[in-house]
Amino acid sequence: MKTESLRIGMKVRHPQYGSGLVKSISEAAAEIQFDDGTRRAVAPEPSGLEPMEPHAAVSGLDVPLKQFIEETLAAAVARLGLEKPDAVVSQLGLRWHDGKLVMHPADATLQTKELPLEVFFHKVVMVRNNLRVLEQKINAHEKLSDGEKVEMQQYITRCYGSLTTFNVLFKEKEDQF
Numbered sequence: 001m002k003t004e005s006l007r008i009g010m011k012v013r014h015p016q017y018g019s020g021l022v023k024s025i026s027e028a029a030a031e032i033q034f035d036d037g038t039r040r041a042v043a044p045e046p047s048g049l050e051p052m053e054p055h056a057a058v059s060g061l062d063v064p065l066k067q068f069i070e071e072t073l074a075a076a077v078a079r080l081g082l083e084k085p086d087a088v089v090s091q092l093g094l095r096w097h098d099g100k101l102v103m104h105p106a107d108a109t110l111q112t113k114e115l116p117l118e119v120f121f122h123k124v125v126m127v128r129n130n131l132r133v134l135e136q137k138i139n140a141h142e143k144l145s146d147g148e149k150v151e152m153q154q155y156i157t158r159c160y161g162s163l164t165t166f167n168v169l170f171k172e173k174e175d176q177f
Contacts, residue, residue, distance in 0.1 A: 001044045001050055001051065002044065002045060003029075005044075005051070006025050007022065008023065008025065009021065009022065011052040012032060012051055012052055013049070013051075014048070014049055015047075018035055019052055020034035021033050028043060029041040030044055030049075091125070091170060091175050092118060092121045093168075093169060093171045094171065096121070098117075100115060101120045103115075121169050124166045128160075128163065128177065131156055134156065135153065135156050160177050163177045
């Protein structure tokens with residue numbers, strides 16, 4: 001590892017001393033406090049010092065860093081099946097926009113709970129999305145037998161069945177459970 005790659009506070013691993021934290025850096029060595037409490041001056045290149053944190057280098061990139069990060073994040077959100085909060089409100093039926101969910105406890109001495117319907121709807125949609133991800137993970141799991149997969153799928157199907165109560169909130173029929 002080159003000395004130029006080090007930064008103060010960086011976690012590193014040394015083949016002989018184990019893991020440690022960079023405390024200071026000079027031209028020839030870095031002072032590292034190892035997990036056993038010792039502090040040593042180590043020459044990074046010849047000692048086999050390695051970063052403990054993952055690193056990425058992007059060369060030949062001809063887009064602004066902000067755009068690169070936004071595109072990477074958007075791709076990750078899409079791949080994970082997560083939705084943007086704005087998209088949730090547009091899927092909510094028009095008659096429910098700006099509505100609120102009001103829950104009255106049976107005990108009159110307790111306080112009523114109000115929740116914007118958009119927040120509640122978002123939570124229902126996230127449950128649906130998480131069920132979809134769980135279903136994909138079960139189907140792709142290499143150690144589960146087909147019988148175990150079918151058994152777990154039945155629980156997911158029952159969850160979807162329980163969520164049909166909330167179909168009335170959806171704007172489009174294809175978004176329902």
